[in-house]
Amino acid sequence: MTLRRVVLLLFVLALALLPQLPVPEFWITQANYIGLYTLVAIGLVLLTGVAGLISFGQSAFVGLGAYTAAYLALKYGLSPWLTLAAGLAVTAVGALILGWVTLRMSGHYLPLATIAWCLSLYYLLGNLDALGKFDGLTGVPLVSIFGFPLENRRHFFYLLWALVIVAAVMTTHLLDSRMGRALRAVRNGTTMAEAMGVDTFRVKVMAFVLAALLASVSGWLFAYFQRTVNPSPFGLNMGIEYLFMAVVGGVGHVWGALAGAAVVKILEDQLQQWMPRLLGVTNNYETVLFGALLVVALRYGRDGLWAAVEARLPRLQRRRDWADAPPLPARERPARGEVVLDARAVRKQFGGLVAVNDVSLQVRAGEILGLIGPNGAGKSTTFNLLTGVLRLSSGEISLCGAPIRGLPSREIARRGVARTFQHVKMLPGMTVLENVALGAHLRGHAGPLGAMLRLDRAEERRLFREAELQLRRIGIADCMHDQAGNLAMGQQRLMEIARALCADPILLLLDEPAAGLRHKEKQALADVLRQLRSEGLSILLVEHDMDLVMDVTDRIVVMEFGTKLTEGTPAEVQADPAVRTAYLGT
Numbered sequence: 323m324t325l326r327r328v329v330l331l332l333f334v335l336a337l338a339l340l341p342q343l344p345v346p347e348f349w350i351t352q353a354n355y356i357g358l359y360t361l362v363a364i365g366l367v368l369l370t371g372v373a374g375l376i377s378f379g380q381s382a383f384v385g386l387g388a389y390t391a392a393y394l395a396l397k398y399g400l401s402p403w404l405t406l407a408a409g410l411a412v413t414a415v416g417a418l419i420l421g422w423v424t425l426r427m428s429g430h431y432l433p434l435a436t437i438a439w440c441l442s443l444y445y446l447l448g449n450l451d452a453l454g455k456f457d458g459l460t461g462v463p464l465v466s467i468f469g470f471p472l473e474n475r476r477h478f479f480y481l482l483w484a485l486v487i488v489a490a491v492m493t494t495h496l497l498d499s500r501m502g503r504a505l506r507a508v509r510n511g512t513t514m515a516e517a518m519g520v521d522t523f524r525v526k527v528m529a530f531v532l533a534a535l536l537a538s539v540s541g542w543l544f545a546y547f548q549r550t551v552n553p554s555p556f557g558l559n560m561g562i563e564y565l566f567m568a569v570v571g572g573v574g575h576v577w578g579a580l581a582g583a584a585v586v587k588i589l590e591d592q593l594q595q596w597m598p599r600l601l602g603v604t605n606n607y608e609t610v611l612f613g614a615l616l617v618v619a620l621r622y623g624r625d626g627l628w629a630a631v632e633a634r635l636p637r638l639q640r641r642r643d644w645a646d647a648p649p650l651p652a653r654e655r656p657a658r659g660e661v662v663l664d665a666r667a668v669r670k671q672f673g674g675l676v677a678v679n680d681v682s683l684q685v686r687a688g689e690i691l692g693l694i695g696p697n698g699a700g701k702s703t704t705f706n707l708l709t710g711v712l713r714l715s716s717g718e719i720s721l722c723g724a725p726i727r728g729l730p731s732r733e734i735a736r737r738g739v740a741r742t743f744q745h746v747k748m749l750p751g752m753t754v755l756e757n758v759a760l761g762a763h764l765r766g767h768a769g770p771l772g773a774m775l776r777l778d779r780a781e782e783r784r785l786f787r788e789a790e791l792q793l794r795r796i797g798i799a800d801c802m803h804d805q806a807g808n809l810a811m812g813q814q815r816l817m818e819i820a821r822a823l824c825a826d827p828i829l830l831l832l833d834e835p836a837a838g839l840r841h842k843e844k845q846a847l848a849d850v851l852r853q854l855r856s857e858g859l860s861i862l863l864v865e866h867d868m869d870l871v872m873d874v875t876d877r878i879v880v881m882e883f884g885t886k887l888t889e890g891t892p893a894e895v896q897a898d899p900a901v902r903t904a905y906l907g908t
Contacts, residue, residue, distance in 0.1 A: 326635060337483050341476035350475050352591065354547060356584045357482045361540035363568040363579035364489055365533030370565065371573035372497065373529040374509035375425065376433045378561040379440035383534040385447055385556030386413045387541025392459040392551045393452070402465045406542050410535055417534035421527045440561050448553040458552025465546045475547070482543050486580070489536055492774040493576050496532075499773035500766045500785065503756060505529055506749050513711060514747035516731035517740075519764035519825070528770055570619055572626025574751075581627045589615070639803050640755065644790070647783035650765050653738055653826045655858045656722055658688040662829050662860040663739075668707055668717035677703045679884045680717065685829060690851060690861040692871045692892075695881035696904060701864045702744055704881070705833055708862070709741050710734045721829065736764055740827035742818040744834050744864075750807025754798070754817055757806045758789040761824030792820040795853075797846050811838035816847070829860045836867045848874050872896065880904065 341350060362380050369375050390409035394400045400408070424435040448456040464471045465481065472478045496502050504525050507515035512522040545551050563586065571582020593612055623630070656662055663685040670678040678700045685691045693701050706712040708719060710731040719727050726734050740761065748757050762785045768778035793799040796816045801809065806817060815835055822830055836844050844867065851861060851874045865871050871878065872892040880887040880895060882904045888895065895901055 326638065329635075334487060337487075338480075341479045347475065350479060352587065354475055354479055354482055356580075356587050357479075357486045358540050358544055358547070359564065359567055359583035359587060360486050360580045361489055361543075362537045362564045363571065363583050364493055364576060365536035366565060366568035367573060367576055367579050368493060368496075368505070368536075369529050369533040370568060371575070371578075372502075372505050372509065373526060375526060375529065376565070377436040377530075377533070378433055378558065378565060379436035380533065380537045380564050381556045381558070381560040382440045382443040383413050383417065383537035384541035384544065384560070385443060385551075385553065386416060387538030388545040388551045388556070389447060389453060389459070389541075390538075391542045391545040392462045395462055395545075396459055402463075402542075402546060405545075406539070409538050409542050413534050413538035414531055417531045418527065421530035425523065425526045425530060436561075437558060440558050444553050444557045447556065454552070456553055458550060460550040462545050462549040462551070464549075472546075478547055482547070485539060485543065489539070490576050490580070495776055496770055496773045497576070499770075499778055499782065500759075500763060500768055501525070501528070501770045501773050503749075503752070503760045504763060506752065507760060510747070510749070513731070514743065517709065517711075517735055517743075518760050518821075519732045519735040521732055532770065566616055570616065570623075570626060572628035572632075575626065575628040575632065577631075578626050578628030581631070585627065640753070640786075642790075644783035644787040647780070647787040650762065650784050650788050650826070653828060655828055656687040656860075658686075658858055660687045660722075661685075662687050662722055663708065663862065664718075664720045664723075665704075665708060666718045668704065668719065669715045670703055670707055670712060671715045677884050678707060681879075681881065681884075681886045683879050683886070683889070685860045685862050687828075687860050688855060688858045689876040690855055690863055690874055692875035692878040693862060693864045693881065694866075694868075694871060694878060694895075695887070698883075699881040700884035701881055702833065703884075705741070705831060705862075705864055709739060709831060735825065738826075738828035739831065740822035740825040740829070741831040742815070742822055742833050742835055744837075746811070746814045746818055748806045748814060748817065750805065752806060753803055754793065754806050754809065755786060755789050755802040757817060758793055758802075758821045758824050759785045761792075761821035762788050762826075764825060788824055789820070792823045793817075795823065796820045796850060812840060812843050815839060816843070819847075819850070823854075827859070829862065830854065831862045831864075833864050834866060835863070836865055836870050844870055 340353065362384060366377070366380060369377055387409040390412050391402070391405040394405045394408055395402065420439055424432060427435055447453055453459060464473060466472070467481065472481060497505070504515065504520045507518065507520055508522045508525050515522050544555065567582035567586045568579055569582070570585055571580065572578025590612060597611065661684050666682050667680045668678055668682065669676070669680050681704060683691065693704065695701050703712065707714055710729055710733070714727055718725065721737055721739065726737065766781050766785055768781050772778045790799060790802060793802050796819055798813055798816050801813065806814065809817065815838055819832065819835055836847060839847060848870060854861060863871065863875060875892055877889065878892055878895045879889045880901050887900055887904060888898050890898070
């Protein structure tokens with residue numbers, strides 16, 4: 323058993339014993355509030371720390387869960403478990419609608435939108451007669467488990483913290499899965515994630531809804547814990563405080579949510595007692611000091627409290643349990659010599675600037691086509707047009723005879739196109755193995771629920787088996803458990819190629835793969851490219867290293883100022899006076 327599991331078991335044991343000890347009732351109440359806040363903060367770890375989406379409005383979803391439970395219990399006498407289901411359903415519908423609208427925003431507009439709907443719900447709850455306006459609803463009945471009523475806060479403690487532990491463990495499982503890798507991928511922008519086949523908007527909505535559901539469970543518990551609800555705990559101030567808890571604890575760490583909730587709650591309460599004693603006045607100076615302490619924490623501990631704990635725990639290495647996993651199904655490859663990619667009169671204009679001017683090219687099965695030209699020739703723009711990152715101004719592109727013009731990157735990836743990037747795009751905090759496994763996203767099918775319940779383990783083993791296979795193919799399997807951000811630039815580029823191969827493509831687009839590679843690494847890359855060509859894979863290669871291009875390509879297309887200058891074999895291109903003029907100016 324690992325040290326982390328021992329620590330978790332000891333923590334659960336301590337929680338189980340706490341209500342049985344002669345601890346003052348005040349501290350039991352504090353622990354319950356910490357648990358309520360932790361549930362919301364775990365959702366913010368998913369939403370903000372992992373997916374990179376800032377929300378100040380989680381308190382609104384807490385309010386939805388609390389008010390739904392209280393209203394249905396008082397008005398219709400429904401059992402707590404039915405009110406929980408109803409609260410989750412109401413919250414899910416509300417989160418889907420809000421997410422569909424607000425998650426299309428970017429930059430500072432998204433957090434501003436979350437502030438707007440948090441304020442709107444707060445004043446809506448406070449002005450509805452059926453909900454008691456700002457006085458709220460009182461007399462919420464007790465929760466009973468198997469006929470045993472949870473009459474006091476020590477009994478309620480067990481229900482609350484059982485749900486907190488389950489939520490934390492299930493969230494940890496989600497992050498260690500195919501969907502978890504997709505969630506992490508959307509944080510650094512959509513281009514790389516979409517190229518791997520991730521539906522980034524859908525993944526963002528998933529994170530938004532899951533965070534909202536965790537907040538709703540917290541609200542349901544709050545209603546039965548307080549036995550009364552009113553709008554005050556669900557205002558914008560609590561929305562901001564929840565975000566502070568997640569950030570202080572470590573917004574990228576699930577257990578940081580617990581640390582942040584505990585520190586913020588205890589610090590708030592203790593300052594309310596200490597400051598009047600120290601200053602002899604009661605003018606809310608504790609709020610000023612609390613804010614100052616938070617600023618200091620954010621300035622000098624941006625990674626949060628749990629990051630310091632993680633640094634002192636032994637680093638886990640993923641257990642290699644995929645050696646005997648069956649291989650993933652392979653895509654059927656077109657016959658050698660068949661046209662795989664056909665781009666006809668491709669054009670891209672940015673206002674009055676023509677970046678790509680009616681360029682045509684074909685890539686056939688089992689060949690390597692080089693795309694070269696001086697800096698600014700339009701190679702990268704052409705690359706982005708072929709992969710759906712940019713939309714065509716005019717022209718047609720087909721893949722194996724089927725038109726792909728206008729399709730998003732993820733759909734083009736689904737049809738068998740994989741790519742690397744001119745500037746390496748990766749997830750530096752994940753291992754090399756996990757980064758490469760992201761390339762096989764479209765070859766898996768398990769969703770978030772299956773991941774949380776650990777029903778995806780067989781599929782995960784198959785994905786990691788494929789990832790290791792491609793790393794061995796590229797020659798960097800010895801560093802598969804290292805963090806990707808710790809690799810040298812050359813190894814990062816090789817990792818990108820392995821990730822692209824993990825998608826089992828019929829067409830591989832490589833954007834300057836040799837940049838940053840040493841001489842021996844370039845030779846190894848050339849050997850890999852020849853091997854891939856012998857297996858029938860089609861490759862479009864953009865590269866400035868002319869020795870590599872001339873060594874491995876079958877044909878070359880030369881571009882200059884956005885136009886196609888010439889096309890031919892490496893020998894023909896080398897002998898072309900127009901090419902020498904374009905490169906050398908003579």
